[in-house]
Amino acid sequence: MTTYDEERIADLLRLLKPAPEAWVKAAQELPPASRKLDEIVEKARADAEFRRALIADLEAALAAEGYVPDPQLRDAVRRRLDSE
Amino acid sequence: MTDAELVARCRMGDDDCWRELVDRYSRYVYAIAVQAFRLPEQDADDVFQEVFARAYEHLDRLRDDSALRPWLAQLTRRLCIDTLRSGSREQPAGDSVEIEGPDNLIEQLDEALAVHEAMRTLPDHCAEILDRFFARDESYRTIGAALELPSGTVASRISRCLTRLRGELEGTGRNPATAQSGGWR
Numbered sequence: 320m321t322t323y324d325e326e327r328i329a330d331l332l333r334l335l336k337p338a339p340e341a342w343v344k345a346a347q348e349l350p351p352a353s354r355k356l357d358e359i360v361e362k363a364r365a366d367a368e369f370r371r372a373l374i375a376d377l378e379a380a381l382a383a384e385g386y387v388p389d390p391q392l393r394d395a396v397r398r399r400l401d402s403e
Numbered sequence: 404m405t406d407a408e409l410v411a412r413c414r415m416g417d418d419d420c421w422r423e424l425v426d427r428y429s430r431y432v433y434a435i436a437v438q439a440f441r442l443p444e445q446d447a448d449d450v451f452q453e454v455f456a457r458a459y460e461h462l463d464r465l466r467d468d469s470a471l472r473p474w475l476a477q478l479t480r481r482l483c484i485d486t487l488r489s490g491s492r493e494q495p496a497g498d499s500v501e502i503e504g505p506d507n508l509i510e511q512l513d514e515a516l517a518v519h520e521a522m523r524t525l526p527d528h529c530a531e532i533l534d535r536f537f538a539r540d541e542s543y544r545t546i547g548a549a550l551e552l553p554s555g556t557v558a559s560r561i562s563r564c565l566t567r568l569r570g571e572l573e574g575t576g577r578n579p580a581t582a583q584s585g586g587w588r
Contacts, residue, residue, distance in 0.1 A: 323518075323572050325565045332522065332537035334515040338433035342448055346429065346455035347422040353459070 345391070352391065359386065360399050373400060407468035414462055424471075425455055430538075431472070431516050432479050439505040439512065440483035446490070450482045472516065476509060521571045529564035536561050 337343075359381070363370040372380035377397060381388040404412075404423070412420035432454050436447040457478060465474055519538075522530050532550070535541040536557075543554040552560070 323569050325562075325569060328518055328565060328569055328572070329537055331511070331515040331518040332533060334438070334512060335430040335434055335519050336538055338429040338451065339448075342433070342451050343425060343429045345452060346425045349455060349459045350416070350418045350421050 352395070355386070355392070356395050356399060359384075359396055360403075363400065364403075370400075405469065406471040410462060410465060410468040410471055413459075421459065424458075427520075428472070428475055430519065431512060432475060434512050434515075435476065435479045435509060436483055439508045440480075440487065442483060442486060446486050450479065450486055453482055454479050472513070476513070480509070518568070518572065522568055524571060525564065525567060528560070529567060532557065532560050533564050533568065 359373075362384075363373055369380065369384070372383070373396065377393055378388040381392065381396070386392065404420075406427075409420050409424050409427070413424055429451075432451055433447070436442045436450045437444075442450060454475065458475060465471065522533055525533075528550075532546060535546050535549070536543075541549075543557045546552070546557045547554045550557070
């Protein structure tokens with residue numbers, strides 16, 4: 320069994336500072352963001368006009384479909400479209 | 404909930420469990436990037452997001468669901484080294500970054516994580532006051548104002564809660580050295 324004194328415990332508690340809240344929130348939002356990305360890519364595969372609109376003006380095309388075209392989403396869609 | 408249960412539920416698409424997983428390991432990943440590898444803030448942010456993105460994408464490759472911690476540590480470490488290497492390529496010759504594996508510090512972070520997990524099992528008022536004082540560096544005055552307690556009470560409560568945490572650690576025999584090692588499938 321490991322033994323601890325209070326000073327050692329305090330030192331160990333000090334080591335784990337909270338990560339910036341925005342970083343944590345962004346990581347926590349990965350699953351819904353990933354589903355949204357899949358939905359957009361699927362729609363682009365099925366709808367040539369939507370795909371052309373995305374390539375011509377990504378931000379406007381996403382907004383027109385009701386998505387909030389934040390930079391993370393735009394980058395993710397662009398990467399997926401480029402890789403296909 | 405154990406790590407194994409958490410991972411299993413994340414694989415089934417439980418978003419709340421994914422949030423819990425990130426919450427449980429965010430400080431650990433952050434500490435490896437910032438303290439062990441001393442990455443600047445922007446690089447640390449990139450590594451932090453990449454670690455969780457890859458973890459989310461490759462959860463099914465985890466060989467042993469209970470080995471989440473070493474898996475995340477390995478992933479973070481590899482991405483930190485890649486980041487430092489790509490940075491060192493842009494530096495003049497003779498000014499290259501020394502990339503040593505900061506094993507000792509990562510071992511301490513493993514131990515710190517075990518202590519942090521034990522702290523989370525304490526009553527909320529204990530966990531909160533210890534976290535505010537030690538991890539968030541808040542003063543007695545700030546804590547007192549937030550929790551509506553006199554400073555003297557804050558000090559005595561920190562002391563009592565620390566003793567309680569010690570009892571929890573020694574009573575349950577939490578020891579990160581016994582944690583299983585993990586890796587990619």
